[in-house]
């Protein structure tokens with residue numbers, strides 16, 4: 437067994453963050469130690485972390501390396517020692533099973549990230565449309581982009597909220613809905629086209 441694999445499979449990122457002094461709230465959010473954070477921007481999950489403000493992200497070993505300014509190998513050794521792991525001994529059955537499931541978990545995580553970034557971009561576009569195409573006079577026929585913004589903004593914000601703050605079950609449900617029939621990929625393709633045609637609103 438390799439040290440990195442054992443450490444990643446055995447040590448929960450959120451738990452390690454807390455042991456190392458990061459105060460993670462019950463939404464999984466914390467003040468980011470990697471930039472001057474005033475409102476919690478660091479999202480800490482069981483197997484990785486991500487800062488929505490400065491973009492820092494990684495797994496439990498990256499986190500430890502970054503926090504203590506260590507090379508990855510030394511960070512992994514520190515974790516193994518702080519959490520009393522013995523990488524040379526055979527892994528407990530539960531952890532071995534967890535490692536086999538990892539690819540599925542990774543897939544889910546990738547889908548989650550994709551959904552989040554596409555929805556976030558969609559939200560930005562709708563906010564822009566809501567302003568830019570708002571009717572100028574009450575008798576104007578509303579532009580279809582304005583109508584879409586009115587209908588879809590609350591929806592997009594709701595989905596983002598779940599992805600950001602929901603528990604793993606809620607996030608999983610949302611991701612599976614959004615990926616059904618390739619919805620999120622189609623939205624991504626559409627956003628690319630819109631970006632090509634539009635200039636961002638400057639006011």
Ligand SMILES: [Zn+2]
Pocket residue numbers: 468469470471473477478487488489490491492
């Ligand atoms: Zn940050």
